[in-house]
Amino acid sequence: MAFDLLERRKDKFILWIPTAPASDPPALVIGVFDLGPPAAIDEFFTGQLRRSDQPDLWELNPSDINPPLKNGNVYHYWFEIQDTSPEHLGTIRVTDPIAYAIDYRAAGTRDEHTQPASVIKFRDGKLWPCDIDGNEPSQVAPPPQGAIPDNNHMVIYELPASWAKYKQIGDVQVDVGTFTDVLALFDLQTAGDRFRDIPSISNEAIVADLGINALELLPAADAKPIGEWGYATAHYYAPDFDLGTSTELVKLVENIHLKGIRFFTDVVMAFGHDPYIYIAFKQFHLDPKSERDNPDSYQSHSNALREAWGGRLWRYIQETNTYDPKSGRPRNVHPSWAFHHGHLHRWMSDFGVGGLRLDSVNNIANFDFIESYTDEAWSLYRSRYETPSPSKFLVIGEELSVPIDMITSNTLNALWNEPFQGRLRAAILGGSTDGDDFEWTVRKMINCTLDQAHPFTDGAQAINYVTSHDTEGFRKERLFNFLSANRVSDMERRSKLAFACLLTAVGIPMIFAGEEFCDQMDCPVGQKQVDPVNYERKAQDWRSSVFNYVATLVRLRKDCPALGVDDTEFIHVDESREGRIMAWKRGAQGQVPVVVVANFTDQDTPGNEYFVENWPERAREGWREVTQGRDVPREWVGRERLLHWEAKVYTY
Numbered sequence: 001m002a003f004d005l006l007e008r009r010k011d012k013f014i015l016w017i018p019t020a021p022a023s024d025p026p027a028l029v030i031g032v033f034d035l036g037p038p039a040a041i042d043e044f045f046t047g048q049l050r051r052s053d054q055p056d057l058w059e060l061n062p063s064d065i066n067p068p069l070k071n072g073n074v075y076h077y078w079f080e081i082q083d084t085s086p087e088h089l090g091t092i093r094v095t096d097p098i099a100y101a102i103d104y105r106a107a108g109t110r111d112e113h114t115q116p117a118s119v120i121k122f123r124d125g126k127l128w129p130c131d132i133d134g135n136e137p138s139q140v141a142p143p144p145q146g147a148i149p150d151n152n153h154m155v156i157y158e159l160p161a162s163w164a165k166y167k168q169i170g171d172v173q174v175d176v177g178t179f180t181d182v183l184a185l186f187d188l189q190t191a192g193d194r195f196r197d198i199p200s201i202s203n204e205a206i207v208a209d210l211g212i213n214a215l216e217l218l219p220a221a222d223a224k225p226i227g228e229w230g231y232a233t234a235h236y237y238a239p240d241f242d243l244g245t246s247t248e249l250v251k252l253v254e255n256i257h258l259k260g261i262r263f264f265t266d267v268v269m270a271f272g273h274d275p276y277i278y279i280a281f282k283q284f285h286l287d288p289k290s291e292r293d294n295p296d297s298y299q300s301h302s303n304a305l306r307e308a309w310g311g312r313l314w315r316y317i318q319e320t321n322t323y324d325p326k327s328g329r330p331r332n333v334h335p336s337w338a339f340h341h342g343h344l345h346r347w348m349s350d351f352g353v354g355g356l357r358l359d360s361v362n363n364i365a366n367f368d369f370i371e372s373y374t375d376e377a378w379s380l381y382r383s384r385y386e387t388p389s390p391s392k393f394l395v396i397g398e399e400l401s402v403p404i405d406m407i408t409s410n411t412l413n414a415l416w417n418e419p420f421q422g423r424l425r426a427a428i429l430g431g432s433t434d435g436d437d438f439e440w441t442v443r444k445m446i447n448c449t450l451d452q453a454h455p456f457t458d459g460a461q462a463i464n465y466v467t468s469h470d471t472e473g474f475r476k477e478r479l480f481n482f483l484s485a486n487r488v489s490d491m492e493r494r495s496k497l498a499f500a501c502l503l504t505a506v507g508i509p510m511i512f513a514g515e516e517f518c519d520q521m522d523c524p525v526g527q528k529q530v531d532p533v534n535y536e537r538k539a540q541d542w543r544s545s546v547f548n549y550v551a552t553l554v555r556l557r558k559d560c561p562a563l564g565v566d567d568t569e570f571i572h573v574d575e576s577r578e579g580r581i582m583a584w585k586r587g588a589q590g591q592v593p594v595v596v597v598a599n600f601t602d603q604d605t606p607g608n609e610y611f612v613e614n615w616p617e618r619a620r621e622g623w624r625e626v627t628q629g630r631d632v633p634r635e636w637v638g639r640e641r642l643l644h645w646e647a648k649v650y651t652y
Contacts, residue, residue: 001383003345004328008052009098010126012059015049015079016097018283018322018335020056025049026279027080028060029093032073033117033132039105041076041117049079054323055330062122069122074134076103076117084281085312089113094275098237098342100129101246102222110224112310115275116241131245140250140352142384143257148354149213150391151414151460152564155503155554156264156510157212159185160229160469161243164522164532165198172522174532176227179244182217183252185535186259193244200535208259210516210547211554215256216264216357218469220249221343224273228530229469230266231359232311234273236343246350253352262354264396265347269340269373270363271311276339283320283335285312300365301401307363314340316366337369341376348380354393361397361406370397371411396463402454407461417448417462417507424466424501425475428494428645429486430580430600438600439579446505446584447568459566462507466498467515472528478512480520491518492542493645496549497598500627500647503553504586504596506566516550517543549627553649556626560651562587562594571614577601581642583612593617595650599642609639622652 008014015026031043045065049058062069069075078093092115095102099118107116121130130136161177175194184192185207192201200206207215219230222238230240239249253263276284288297288305296317299306306313314336324331325338347353356377361370374395381393397412402419406412419434423445426433432441434453448456448464456462471477479498483491495518502509513519514533517540523531537543557563565588572583580600587593593616599605615638623632625640626649632640640648 001345001380003326003342005098005325005342006345008057008059008328010128012061013049013077013096013127014052014098015058015081015279016056016323016325017058017081017280018056018320018333020058020280022051024082025051026058028065028077029080030065030075030077031117033076033103033106035105041106046080054328056322062125062127072121072123072134074119074121074130074132076106076119078115078117079275079279081279083278085278086281086287089278092278094278095235097235097275097279097339098346099235100237100346101131102235102238102241103132104241105132110226112224112273114224115278116235129246131247133245135245135247137246137250137350139350140253140257142352143262143354145385145389145392147257147260148262148392149260149558150389150564151394151508152391153558154214154262154508155212155557156214156216156463156508157207157210157513158216158218158465158469158510159207159513160218160533161240162227162229162530162532163195164534165195165536166534172534174227174522176242178242179239179248179252182215183248183255186252186261187255195535198536200538206535206538210511210551211558212511213260213558214262214264214355216266216355216510219266219268219359221265221267221347227532231268231309232273233268234275236272236274236340237346249351257352262392263352264355264357265351265353266357266359268359269314270306270360270365271308271313273311277312280335281312282315283318284315284339286315288313296365298365299362300367301362301399301403306365314364316364316369334369337372340369340373344373344376345380348377354381355396356394357396357398358412359398361412362399362401362403367406367409367411370406371409374410374412391460394460404454404456407456414461414463414508416468417454417456417464419451419454420445420448420462420464420505420507421466421468422475424498425482427501427600428483428498429488430602437579439573439582442501442579442582442598442600443570445501446570447566448505448507449566456507459506459564460508463510464502464505464507465510465512466502467512468510469512470528471521471531478519478521478531479515480518484520490645492546493643495546496627497600497645497647499546499550499553500596500598500649503550503557504563504584504594504649506568506586509557511550517547519543552627552629556594556649556651560592560594562591562651565591567591571595571616572597572612581605581610583615585616592651596647597640597642597650598647599644602644604643605641608641609636610641612638617652620652623650624652625650
């Protein structure tokens with residue numbers, strides 16, 4: 001599927017400025033990078049762009065640059081424009097809004113107004129995307145559909161590339177991991193980059209050993225802040241400068257595809273820190289406080305003003321008769337829609353994206369745009385295959401009020417199931433939440449289709465999690481810190497129980513990086529989106545035990561048909577213990593069932609056995625307790641005792 005603007009950029013320097021006056025044509029400033037020191041860009045040409053054959057589209061042919069560009073050389077460039085932002089800085093240089101690579105090395109600073117150079121290669125009379133070293137990255141080939149998991153058999157690993165390590169005991173160093181460091185989590189032959197000196201990274205493939213089959217990188221597009229997980233996106237078409245190059249990202253995705261792992265990326269489209277703030281502010285951005293009569297200023301599902309979190313809100317209701325970047329013809333266009341559809345084409349075509357997570361959709365606040373983005377993503381996915389499977393792609397939204405109407409209206413395919421986290425954390429303390437008693441807290445946690453307040457109709461619509469990257473707020477912190485704050489002494493036991501619930505519940509399980517070995521917060525509790533992952537901790541014995549337990553259940557979740565359907569039956573509720581020992585069966589008629597028996601109390605069951613009525617196929621040979629990897633004799637099926645805060649998981 002062609003996107004006209006991205007095709008035109010192969011032949012000419014291109015800048016789209018909806019409703020730009022002809023009296024102020026933009027200019028191209030181009031030079032060659034000099035490593036120095038100090039690093040600098042030796043500029044050799046400044047020249048005005050000309051109007052193209054399309055309205056509001058400006059261009060400059062490389063052949064018009066003098067001295068001529070040299071074949072095979074890498075060039076750094078900006079566009080010089082009249083600033084249109086509310087601050088109005090006059091004539092300024094801006095990064096190419098559709099730059100595929102940018103370079104901060106000569107910028108000298110990373111403040112809000114920093115505009116790093118765009119990077120391009122001139123070869124054979126055309127402009128080629130390249131890394132800062134001149135390497136031309138390949139495209140990720142679509143993985144065979146049979147090699148990647150269905151949505152309802154995914155286990156997503158949510159990974160921020162901000163990690164920690166000990167320089168010495170008590171002295172924690174926080175740094176930004178790279179795409180190569182991420183690859184080291186999956187590939188034993190890759191030692192890593194900045195974290196290669198951590199044995200668990202250089203000598204293991206931790207995440208491959210965990211067995212997840214979907215990697216979700218927190219926003220991988222370029223953001224100016226360092227180590228804050230990418231939620232201040234500035235250059236939507238370029239991989240994050242601090243994480244590595246396009247070539248390194250391609251290598252990562254190709255490697256995980258060979259392991260049957262889908263690649264998801266997080267996208268921030270409520271607000272941005274992008275060049276269009278300066279190029280055409282009123283076409284692309286808004287200040288809600290100065291436009292209180294504009295419905296675009298308000299969040300969906302509330303009357304609150306949209307929140308820009310230090311950036312500038314994208315304007316979505318705006319419509320302009322201008323060049324259409326997709327079709328290449330003049331028509332009425334929503335500028336922000338077109339811009340975001342463009343980087344969707346870039347990421348799905350070049351990096352093999354197999355699913356998307358849209359950040360803060362209530363703050364995007366425009367269902368029509370979100371639906372158009374979802375539709376465009378599905379069109380791109382379908383174009384990869386002759387007979388595309390509807391179960392191999394997914395667009396997920398984060399909106400913590402869980403507005404199911406976004407799913408029923410086909411605006412999104414799935415939502416974060418925020419109530420799951422609250423119910424789980426209440427249950428592993430023996431409590432209840434949301435006005436339910438304990439039994440119904442667990443029932444709704446295990447089967448999200450029972451939640452009438454948020455009536456999911458399919459498990460593939462709900463993303464469940466013990467913890468997410470939003471570790472700020474009541475009962476949101478990392479599981480270790482949550483349990484510590486509640487004076488829980490048997491940390492290992494409660495953590496295993498939490499993951500037994502997560503990985504046997506209806507819905508797609510998501511594991512926040514580090515929770516699989518019960519990592520703890522290295523930054524103060526309450527700081528949002530800055531706490532790193534410390535993979536060194538996985539080496540501790542009890543944490544390694546949690547890791548192995550989780551990995552065992554991840555394998556079951558991926559492979560067991562009964563956990564890929566919604567069918568759930570609660571076969572046992574122990575009223576003598578206030579309903580705090582429960583058993584549930586997963587699986588449809590005719591499938592091999594999975595039975596979970598969970599003790600949410602401080603007491604072991606008395607005696608040598610605990611009888612569970614309504615056990616399916618009790619007399620059958622071959623029952624097995626999964627977490628301990630042992631066979632269960634026929635006479636003990638449905639009779640095994642439970643320790644306190646323990647779950648046993650059975651199948652045959």
